[in-house]
Amino acid sequence: xxxxxxxxxxxxxxxxxxxxxxxxxxxxxxxxxxxxxxxxxxxxxxxxxxxxxxxxxxxxxxxxxxxxxxxxxxxxxxxxxxxxxxxxxxxxxxxxxxxxxxxxxxxxxxxxxxxxxxxxxxxxxxxxxxxxxxxxxxxxxxxxxxxxxxxxxxxxxxxxxxxxxxxxxxxxxxxxxxxxxxxxxxxxxxxxxxxxxxxxxxxxxxxxxxxxxxxxxxxxxxxxxxxxxxxxxxxxxxxxxxxxxxxxxxxxxxxxxxxxxxxxxxxxxxxxxxxxxxxxxxxxxxxxxxxxxxxxxxxxxxxxxxxxxxxxxxxxxxxxxxxxxxxxxxxxxxxxxxxxxxxxxxxxxxxxxxxxxxxxxxxxxxxxxxxxxxxxxxxxxxxxxxxxxxxxxxxxxxxxxxxxxxxxxxxxxxxxxxxxxxxxxxxxxxxxxxxxxxxxxxxxxxxxxxxxxx
Numbered sequence: 001x002x003x004x005x006x007x008x009x010x011x012x013x014x015x016x017x018x019x020x021x022x023x024x025x026x027x028x029x030x031x032x033x034x035x036x037x038x039x040x041x042x043x044x045x046x047x048x049x050x051x052x053x054x055x056x057x058x059x060x061x062x063x064x065x066x067x068x069x070x071x072x073x074x075x076x077x078x079x080x081x082x083x084x085x086x087x088x089x090x091x092x093x094x095x096x097x098x099x100x101x102x103x104x105x106x107x108x109x110x111x112x113x114x115x116x117x118x119x120x121x122x123x124x125x126x127x128x129x130x131x132x133x134x135x136x137x138x139x140x141x142x143x144x145x146x147x148x149x150x151x152x153x154x155x156x157x158x159x160x161x162x163x164x165x166x167x168x169x170x171x172x173x174x175x176x177x178x179x180x181x182x183x184x185x186x187x188x189x190x191x192x193x194x195x196x197x198x199x200x201x202x203x204x205x206x207x208x209x210x211x212x213x214x215x216x217x218x219x220x221x222x223x224x225x226x227x228x229x230x231x232x233x234x235x236x237x238x239x240x241x242x243x244x245x246x247x248x249x250x251x252x253x254x255x256x257x258x259x260x261x262x263x264x265x266x267x268x269x270x271x272x273x274x275x276x277x278x279x280x281x282x283x284x285x286x287x288x289x290x291x292x293x294x295x296x297x298x299x300x301x302x303x304x305x306x307x308x309x310x311x312x313x314x315x316x317x318x319x320x321x322x323x324x325x326x327x328x329x330x331x332x333x334x335x336x337x338x339x340x341x342x343x344x345x346x347x348x349x350x351x352x353x354x355x356x357x358x359x360x361x362x363x364x365x366x367x368x369x370x371x372x373x374x375x376x377x378x379x380x381x382x383x384x385x386x387x388x389x390x391x392x393x394x395x396x397x398x399x400x401x402x403x404x405x406x407x408x409x410x411x412x413x414x415x416x417x418x419x420x421x422x423x424x425x426x427x428x429x430x431x432x433x434x435x436x437x438x439x440x441x442x443x444x445x446x447x448x449x450x451x452x453x454x
Contacts, residue, residue, distance in 0.1 A: 057323070058382075064310060064382070065083060068303040071297065101394050101398050106343065109398065112163060121195070124157060127198075138249070141202040152385075152388070161192060162214060165191075167345060169344065173222075209363065217359075250373075252268070257370065257372075272370055277294060283316050287314055292310050307378075327357075365379070
């Protein structure tokens with residue numbers, strides 16, 4: 001055994017410590033997770049998600065409408081940018097509606113509920129008058145405004161049901177009447193069935209499905225018991241089955257589920273199959289913007305109901321997943337707004353709008369993927385169609401207004417000030433600058449935060 005210079009045995013060495021990089025890496029991942037979690041729980045997260053997500057969906061939709069509609073416009077002897085210009089005009093008007101709705105107080109939103117409902121019912125009744133109503137693709141749900149402009153009143157019926165239903169349920173909750181099933185159903189369900197009847201007279205079952213989803217969303221938010229919810233759902237399912245069985249067109253759409261050939265026996269599944277072809281040929285990153293093959297007359301309604309298929313062909317899996325992520329973020333933000341508010345009207349309205357947009361996106365994308373029957377509903381904020389874009393952007397403005405109205409969000413917005421320039425007023429410091437407003441508002445924000453904020 002070796003000895004030291006003093007003749008004593010050497011002292012045992014301390015065990016070597018484990019390598020630090022792995023621990024540092026784990027701490028870095030944990031720190032990133034904690035920062036992301038804190039950022040996700042900030043008061044303005046829902047506000048940014050709603051505003052940014054809807055803006056990105058609308059802008060990307062305008063790009064895809066221009067790409068997908070050029071061939072259709074040229075086949076109709078129109079300029080290639082014809083449909084894009086109309087969609088851009090609708091987007092500009094919708095942006096004005098969005099800004100107006102986002103700045104309105106909640107009381108004004110509630111005051112608009114009955115006028116919007118009355119106007120929607122009046123216009124939906126006008127559709128059925130010969131000479132006024134216009135039939136498009138077998139559905140008489142349009143009113144001609146002159147020239148090439150038309151309006152679909154049933155799209156405004158969605159907004160009317162959300163606002164009126166939210167105001168009705170909020171007033172009944174204030175009076176503690178929602179514990180009785182008759183007050184929960186009447187007059188909400190009869191009014192919804194009236195709207196559904198006016199829509200189904202024209203043959204538009206896709207919009208009727210969306211209105212039914214909004215009705216179920218409002219009942220669920222109102223705390224409808226399982227038996228009552230199941231009863232209304234059973235009645236709606238039976239009525240839907242009868243409407244499908246009595247229509248050869250709807251039965252054909254149902255039989256096209258999972259079809260891989262355009263002509264599957266006696267049923268023509270051309271649109272459904274070519275939508276799958278478009279998605280399959282896109283690959284991971286797509287064939288390039290404007291390089292779609294299916295839009296050259298092979299895929300019907302390429303710029304409206306099946307614009308998601310063209311997006312998958314030109315932008316690939318990356319583009320379609322980006323669209324799905326934007327809709328998921330928008331849906332999460334709407335649920336967050338509905339769950340963190342104390343105002344019953346805000347909760348019902350935010351939940352109704354979120355149900356509307358989410359259900360319509362799921363039905364449209366599910367039809368393009370071949371998972372659901374083709375219902376003929378557009379992709380919200382994305383597909384071509386001003387009648388669908390205008391009320392949807394107004395509904396997004398509602399969500400923005402509700403997200404801004406949270407106490408913590410109001411305090412966070414009040415803390416903002418321009419980065420450059422000096423605060424005007426007397427009482428400056430020795431350097432000639434006034435103290436930052438942020439330092440004083442931060443204390444106010446801590447008091448104004450709701451219990452749901454971290």
